[in-house]
Amino acid sequence: MAQNIYDIPEFFSAYSQIPRQVHGLAGAPEWPRVQAMLPDLNNLRVVDLGCGFGWFSRWARENGAASALGIDLSENMIARARAGTADPMIEYRIADLEALVLPENSFDLAYSALAFHYVQDFGRLVRTIQRSLVAGGWLVFTIEHPILMAAAHPRWWADEDGRKTWPVNQYSVEGDRRTDWFAKGVLKYHRTMGTTLNTLIEAGFTIRHVEEFAPSAQQVQENPALAEEIERPMFLLISAQA
Amino acid sequence: MAQNIYDIPEFFSAYSQIPRQVHGLAGAPEWPRVQAMLPDLNNLRVVDLGCGFGWFSRWARENGAASALGIDLSENMIARARAGTADPMIEYRIADLEALVLPENSFDLAYSALAFHYVQDFGRLVRTIQRSLVAGGWLVFTIEHPILMAAAHPRWWADEDGRKTWPVNQYSVEGDRRTDWFAKGVLKYHRTMGTTLNTLIEAGFTIRHVEEFAPSAQQVQENPALAEEIERPMFLLISAQA
Numbered sequence: 510m511a512q513n514i515y516d517i518p519e520f521f522s523a524y525s526q527i528p529r530q531v532h533g534l535a536g537a538p539e540w541p542r543v544q545a546m547l548p549d550l551n552n553l554r555v556v557d558l559g560c561g562f563g564w565f566s567r568w569a570r571e572n573g574a575a576s577a578l579g580i581d582l583s584e585n586m587i588a589r590a591r592a593g594t595a596d597p598m599i600e601y602r603i604a605d606l607e608a609l610v611l612p613e614n615s616f617d618l619a620y621s622a623l624a625f626h627y628v629q630d631f632g633r634l635v636r637t638i639q640r641s642l643v644a645g646g647w648l649v650f651t652i653e654h655p656i657l658m659a660a661a662h663p664r665w666w667a668d669e670d671g672r673k674t675w676p677v678n679q680y681s682v683e684g685d686r687r688t689d690w691f692a693k694g695v696l697k698y699h700r701t702m703g704t705t706l707n708t709l710i711e712a713g714f715t716i717r718h719v720e721e722f723a724p725s726a727q728q729v730q731e732n733p734a735l736a737e738e739i740e741r742p743m744f745l746l747i748s749a750q751a
Numbered sequence: 752m753a754q755n756i757y758d759i760p761e762f763f764s765a766y767s768q769i770p771r772q773v774h775g776l777a778g779a780p781e782w783p784r785v786q787a788m789l790p791d792l793n794n795l796r797v798v799d800l801g802c803g804f805g806w807f808s809r810w811a812r813e814n815g816a817a818s819a820l821g822i823d824l825s826e827n828m829i830a831r832a833r834a835g836t837a838d839p840m841i842e843y844r845i846a847d848l849e850a851l852v853l854p855e856n857s858f859d860l861a862y863s864a865l866a867f868h869y870v871q872d873f874g875r876l877v878r879t880i881q882r883s884l885v886a887g888g889w890l891v892f893t894i895e896h897p898i899l900m901a902a903a904h905p906r907w908w909a910d911e912d913g914r915k916t917w918p919v920n921q922y923s924v925e926g927d928r929r930t931d932w933f934a935k936g937v938l939k940y941h942r943t944m945g946t947t948l949n950t951l952i953e954a955g956f957t958i959r960h961v962e963e964f965a966p967s968a969q970q971v972q973e974n975p976a977l978a979e980e981i982e983r984p985m986f987l988l989i990s991a992q993a
Contacts, residue, residue: 662910668918678916678982681965702944706961716958719948723923740920
């Protein structure tokens with residue numbers, strides 16, 4: 510079973526305050542780029558893997574989706590998601606992505622934001638998603654970028670000119686990475702870009718777009734703290750078709 | 752026109768001594784992985800872009816290719832390549848990849864080793880290759896990995912544990928990178944992984960395999976200097992089909 514940090518009360522309380530939870534999709538700087546990678550949602554059956562507070566499922570329904578199923582490991586998250594809607598075509602369900610079971614040939618779009626790097630058996634998950642999609646169905650997801658995750662001590666350094674610089678080591682050593690983020694020892698799984706892409710391809714997906722998030726000039730102007738994201742990619746955005 | 756460092760006598764002399772030039776394909780540690788990404792060469796018409804001394808064209812013919820065309824900017828390289836074979840089905844030609852013209856629908860495999868990062872207009876090149884391939888034809892190529900190329904000062908650091916660590920900055924700032932490698936100010940073009948992959952996809956290619964070269968345990972045992980390549984990827988290997 511995946512580590513469930515979200516049901517640790519202190520974690521949940523702090524996590525609930527970050528901009529992307531308070532402001533929903535628009536609180537995530539990468540959202541405009543993710544949105545540009547999504548198909549037209551009209552009449553699509555959507556599944557959101559690691560749905561958190563359920564923002565995406567509600568947004569999908571508001572934008573024409575026929576139905577939305579949000580799945581999350583955390584009881585706290587699912588309780589909050591359920592409290593946020595009375596839409597009968599949205600369902601929120603507690604489940605572990607490590608052991609996910611989905612009906613076959615039943616969805617047109619699988620979406621996931623910043624959840625898959627918590628999953629150890631990515632191959633199993635991707636094959637499960639592939640079977641759950643109709644032919645031509647879309648998988649659009651974001652994960653922490655392997656450049657961000659690889660190093661033993663991932664933190665900003667300064668180079669000889671004083672420029673913000675990110676360290677990379679043990680890049681090809683895949684597996685556990687533990688960091689402190691609102692809780693001690695949050696467990697994530699590092700995979701190379703190659704492994705992530707080849708796992709999709711081997712499961713039968715066709716890669717449609719790969720983006721390493723960098724803020725726009727306007728985003729940096731509005732929020733100067735984002736400038737450092739130009740130095741190294743924080744998130745990896747991928748779209749693929751079954 | 753691309754910078755032609757290979758016809759600077761001092762550069763050419765030093766470059767001719769590196770293992771992959773002295774020993775050919777087997778002198779390159781990534782070659783076994785590249786070879787695993789190639790289609791069966793039997794009866795294929797092959798073009799090798801940035802052919803250098805022509806090793807790959809000769810190997811392709813020895814492994815069943817119907818013909819091989821090797822292209823390189825450097826007169827020195829092409830002279831050496833021509834001197835290395837009397838095979839009438841191998842042709843070596845001087846041309847600049849920035850302005851490459853190829854006959855349409857004429858090749859089954861386009862191959863390139865460590866040349867495309869010298870090319871500024873990657874989109875033009877990829878579209879030219881795509882048109883030159885038959886439907887289902889293969890493009891298999893290697894480039895320097897963007898993690899290797901991005902930083903303003905690309906050199907090994909030590910992290911707080913003394914571990915070899917590679918710096919990344921200005922990752923999303925694409926364009927010129929100048930380094931000293933046998934010659935001063937060798938000009939290369941940094942592109943993100945996303946840009947490289949999306950350029951292929953937008954030109955009509957389907958991505959088949961993406962590999963970030965890391966040496967095997969056996970390679971490290973035989974050549975301990977390769978161990979550092981585990982810390983950060985040096986080369987990016989891609990196969991795609993038209």
